[in-house]
Amino acid sequence: MSSLLVRDVTVGDRPGRAVHVADGRIGWLGDAAEAPPADRTLDGGGALLTPAFVDAHVHATATGLSLTGLALHGAGSLRAAVAQVADHAGPAPTGTVLGTGWDETGWPEGRGLTRHDLDAVVGERPAYLARVDVHSATVSTALLDRVPGITDLPGYSPDGRLRLDAHHAVRQAAYGSVPPGQRRAAQQATLAAAAALGIGSVHEMAGPEVSSAEDLAGLLALAAGAPGPRVVGYWGELSERGGLDVVRELGLAGAGGDLFCDGAFGSHTAALSTPYRDRPETAGNLRFDTGSLVEHLRACTRASLQAGFHCIGDAAVDQVLAAVAAVVEELGRDAVRVCRHRLEHVEMVSDAAIEQLRDWGMVASVQPAFDAAWGGASGMYAERLGVERAAGCNPLADFVDAGVAVALGSDAPVTPLDPWGGVHAAIDHTTPGSGLRPFDAFDAATHGGWVAARAEHPEGPLSVGAPADLALWATSETLSAVLAARARPTCRQLVVAGDLIGDPR
Template identity: 80%
Template sequence: MTDSLLVTHVTVGDRAGRALLVRDGAIAWLGDATDAPAADRRVAGEGALLTPAFVDAHVHATATGLALTGLDLHSSLSLSDAVAKVRAHAAAAPSGTLLGTGWDETGWPEGRGLTRHDVDAVVGDRPAYLARVDVHSATVSTALLERVPGIGGLPGFDPDGQLRLDAHHAARQAAYGAVDDGQRRAAQRATRDTAVALGIGSLHEMAGPEVSGADDLAGLLALAAAEPGPRVLGWWGELAERGGLDVVRELGLAGAGGDLFCDGALGSHTAALHRAYSDRPGTTGHLRFDTASLVDHVRACTRAGVQAGFHVIGDAAVDQVLAAVGAVVEELGAAAVRACRHRLEHLEMVGPDVVGRMRDWAMVASVQPAFDATWGGDAGMYAERLGVDRALATNPFAELADAGVALALGSDAPVTPLDPWGAVHAAVDHHAPASGLRPFDAFDAATHGGWHAARAEHPQGPLAVGAPADLALWATGETLSAVLAGRARPACRGLLVGGRPVHDLS
């Protein structure tokens, strides 16, 4: 890295003719291009837009890379289409465990999802794991079932190979455990390369024993430290009573949580609800932990000054976690809890008093606007699972932001793709207009919000002198206001991470 780098004649926000100096990884000066100081290297911006780099606040790097390089079923329009894709992939890659993700039976003309009989017919005796789009259920082949002793006795097992709950977690561990180191690193590089091309300077990796394993996370962090690319900050989703804080300390992670699965997902009918699913009246989903264990976890994290995070989608799961946080507030005081900025991941259903408690306890809402774009409205998956009234009340971004709750935007990739401009625009163009964010608030949540969520923001913001030089240069002559108003998705012309060019600035 050169000692200093000057990017000149760029538009910053809505002001053209600006220049920015980077020295030793941080912003050293920002002002009019005519007053720019000397630098070791000079890059002519030619009027391009310069912004803070995006932060994707919820990612699963290995699974995303495996989807990018392997079998992606997101575009399947029917059961027969999905089966055809599995058949073609199996023929093209005839050995090893077959991994796929992204199928969604909602709207398929056959009216059902994949079964193991569908999969066996095209993969034979080969292990196969095909995650549903929400990654909280999957269909597996008979050969994979045979690799998991006792899976038939676990909650969520179905002899058709459609697995949820504990049976799904066991099958996923077996499937991803078969991925060798070479395939794993290639997948992680694919995710990081894709992020760079999209102007993403930081990834919040949400790992855990049921997601990717400590070795996977350690390898990803080592890769990020050794090779140019986006920053990777890690969270570990395991209760303190099960050793979760030990992993946080050993790996130097940003927090203890993230995908600490307190419930499941709406698409798989496993998110925990106060009122039954509209399309499955016999179930309200599942809470995975007792409240006492969550209280113990929040208490241990707060005493250690470690950020706790929780995967919560259904309103019952949200309320359970907030009850646990409230118990620790009473015990240790609000100031100790506020200092940790505990996170709620996804937060799709927000019941009474949730917003006020999150604001009062300085909690972060880590949300995915693409969920509403993909499943929201009065005719999408949310409406099918919850009914129209509850569906239109999901993902209330504006209510959270207007109350002063900090928002950080993410993708939950591979559940939805890495797409930061898409996330910003989706946060604005919410299916329920009153829930949409103002454009600049959405952009701030996709950039500065991620730094705040990681408790690492510069006091004066991401473009202040002294802030880390994580910057994206966009191939557009428009101002940021015009880009946001026009819902544009400019191409990333260059990316700096910690002042280091990781994507061409020429």
């Protein structure tokens, strides 16, 4: 049995501490002077040691393709975005052009990309450029031609700006064209980036409209084959379509994740109870009938499997909770609570819905960076919803105060892998009173991910018997000081299951 001693570290706000790790778990912690011997020693030199971060919502392949390819998040205009596409496509004149991150809401041209913009710079090559929320995209004519029947699907537009089912179909075609070597390199890039940021676990939110089962299996095999961040896999497909078979075959954590019950505010596809302010002809879209959600929840609950649902707008949240209520009535509250079903994003939610989440033991898997990017009186939320409705989005404090389990994630590549940034965004919410207390935010970004995956240690992540997933930071400050200063210390060393990941920095 291999052992590791991490000595002379500050744990929380207590300096001069040490943690002894045996067989991948914490075996002892206390004063450094009293530490037992170990096979290996990592001298912290007084640096801060914390639980490793958990990013509770990630798309590893798409994130890696963004990290290694075409990312349009910084494009400040339509002209700049087109120029970036041209610069990216020129050196490699074959294959599908893949990109993500463009956001037209602040562009001076007052419109987003069209297929004519893309055709002018990519010619006859297929191209897929996802909007920043990845719930709509602009594609080239060549890619449209590869998807039979695309013109008959909901969300199709002849200008190449696709939403809803048309977008899901074309995204499958685009990412299905990525060769295995490029896919593996992208996944490796994501895991390496996560490790460098002190992220010890990522929750991979896979599904047939996001990535294939083969893609997910490859990621799980990659993570299992070498020391690095853990990958907790989810598959978002209804039971009536065979989703539970994939969950069982791959040994996944749950039958959910990005099971898209609606879309996103930015693409006007999140399902609202009243119309969008800037497009009053639409209130978004619900993708499933409630009966299908009930059937899925019933199957998961009977099997004691965790279900999960992507739901952003209030109509989508209420639809999912109506399905949960039906299963509670049928199978009992305790049977539902033990499954700890998840809601992903859950951005627009009423007080009554929050109480239901608490009563039924559900998890709010949230992305504070969404509020940082799009919240506030002049942000995208206010443009889409109006200032009053926007101010009620992402009520993080209400979740915690009500006793709802909260886990923080990035939804990368929608927002970057940035755990400290997510913690600080959760604290500094754009709506006064909606932010988290500093230690609640840090707990949601670390322990919250274990709770969300039904894998937490009863005494917490820094206790005897807990998995030894730790991060050593290049700062001598206490955790309280780091949080107060909104600092972003560099990860000196990541430890996952007692293994030192990479070279110390």
